[in-house]
Amino acid sequence: MIDALYISASGLSSQQQQIDVISNNLANMQTPGYKRSRVAFTDVTGTTAGQAQQGLATNAVGAGAQITDTSPVMLDGTLQQTSNTWDIAIQGAGFFEIQPTGDVGQDGQRLYTRAGQLKVDSDGYLATVGGQRLAQNIQVPTDAKNIVISSTGEISATLGSDQQTSIIGNLELATFTSPEALRSVGGNDYAVTPASGDASLGKPGDAGVGTVTQGYVEGSNVDLVTEMSALVLAQRAYQLNARVLQASDTILDTINNLNR
Template sequence: MIDALYIAASGLQGSQAQIDTISNNLANLQTPGFKQSHVSFANVAALSPAQVQQDASAEGKDAGIEVLGTRAVFTEGALVQSGNPLDLAIHGQGFLEIVDAGGNHIYTRDGQLHVDNEGYLATVTGNRLADGIQIPPDARSVSVGSDGRITALLGDDTQATELGQIQLATFASPEGLKQVDGNAFVPTEQSGDPTLGHPQDAGYGTIAQGMVEQSNVDMVQSMTSLVLAQRAYQLNARVLQAADEILDTINNLRR
């Protein structure tokens, strides 16, 4: 009966992790470039097959489920037009490489860019592209090609000038990336180091100007999973309560 308490407790913890993760997914339904996360579980057997054959006791041994962690799902979200020429969506597997205030390189699919007060291309959070591309104050008709080349008309020029080319990053195992700041990621040992290349290179994807990638969260699927996780939490709570009542009855019998 003690085992039932441990199993129910592990079930409660797992269900709570599932509820928290799905809730975060739904909260970011409208966040551009957001990638939903899934929780990974593992069954924890109290006894090994060899111990079962030896009729070993499971008392005091862990059982139930174990939360292994969460992982992002990198399916591509829908690309929608924004009307802003500095909004860039990635069609493919690549990530934009940006640099935060601490000089750390982080990676995102959110290509909502603007020109900061020093002329650099930066994200809505103020982090600049690692490419260090600047847009001069007199630039007109800024264009970003599918290969990431940025051109513009400068001053009274009638011929476009190339201002730079955006690079994209890919990872050997993107599911190993660690999520930070909602829709940005940092490499881990599991993801491997980033490999940089240009849009249109094999495996990097292409750039779509004036487009924004939407979140890949499926609201119907997420709501269904949330209901199931809540029911699982309730069932585990009932098991915990039932085990407590049985133990109380046993304790009273001894009196």
């Protein structure tokens, strides 16, 4: 009966984390480029590895559940038209590589984002809305007009009184062997982990690399129906684990009162 207390407590803890993840997903439904997170549950065995190898305790009751991983789901979000010059949505695989600012990435590590709401900073460089410059250090001339960004990332514009267009920069996208293993550092940014592999830079439209679309932003890939369904299931699982905890407490109270 004591085991039931710990097992149900592990279920309560796991379902609480599940609800926290779902809550965060719902809170970011309107966040451009946000990728919904999901949790991975595993059971906790009541048998040690040594006992299992010896074939012992085969009828042992499990010790509950735990969450072993929380990872982003790297599916494309829906495109939302803005018609803004520097709003650039990524379709397919790829991230913008950016130079970190502040405490994150002080070791020089680059960060990666899908949020394509870009702007030209005070020095003329392309940067995110948070002020982080693109790693390509693309500088936009002050007299640039009629700016066009192709699906392959080529940025062209007419300069000054010129009639002909000039190429002023080329966007690159970073891809990873396992993008789901990237670590979220907040602000729509991700950092490389050993599991994700190193970034591989490529031209939009190349094999394995997505394309970019000017005048659009990629919305969150959070699906309201999916998240609400998962929330209902998590609530019910939490409720059932709480009832198991209550039932175990009631039985223990009965046992304690047998001698009275």
